[in-house]
Amino acid sequence: MDDIVRQALAKWPNVPHCYGWLGLDARGNWYMRDDRTQALGPFASAKGSLLRHDKLIEFIHRNYDHDEQGQWFFQNGPQRVYVELEAAPWIWRVGDDFSVRSHTGLAVEPGTCLLDEDGKLYLAAPIGLGLVHTQDVGVAAGAVEEGRWVPQNVRAADLPARFGHVMSPAAAQPVKPASV
Known part of the structure; x- marks a missing residue:
């Protein structure tokens, strides 16, 4: 900060x-x-x-x-x-050497690899869950083919509860009663 x-x-x-x-x-x-x-x-x-x-x-x-x-x-x-x-708290960029950086530029070491019902690829890292950027899916596929990442099937709707993030903080706010 x-x-x-x-x-x-x-x-x-x-x-x-x-x-x-x-x-x-x-x-x-x-x-x-x-x-x-x-x-x-x-x-x-x-x-x-x-x-x-x-x-x-x-x-x-x-x-x-x-x-x-x-x-x-x-x-x-x-x-x-x-x-x-829209998708996750982090968006991952994957380098040709399979290094991973967040959309904010932080280097991370991914652990779990997840594949949802729409074919979107997610990686969990110590800082949280992220979606692999669409431009990097081809490179990420290489990591999967080499066995570096082994995707587990998951439903996208289950990811927020599993990884502890809120997709819409605004929707989670209590509704204020209308003034009379």
Whole structure:
């Protein structure tokens, strides 16, 4: 976490959290979701505006984390901006040497390999579960063919409970009663 973020947390410890405004797609792209986009439906069907500002994306990457409930967030100064996930908390990039890096640039050593009912390949690492980026599935297939990764069949719907992550922190929030 950036020092400036730690300082903001100390200075303003009680800033309300933000839900529904940021999404991570299955290719590791970040999306901003304004009120209008959120009203159109969940992240999978209404993504919003693709973030293209490199410095902002780098800041999000450095301050990406999860809470004790398995909800992933970006710590934006004193405010947690919870992330809507399309596929998993991490998107893995696989190198020609079968090295694995997260969408945020972290090198990981994958353990379990999983294949869902739609043919999507996931890897579990000490930092959590991630989906193999679509552009890297061919390289990952080489690792499977060599026996480095042995896929276990899994249902995608079972992954959040199994690996302890929340796909939609916004949906998990209690509904506030309408004012009278």
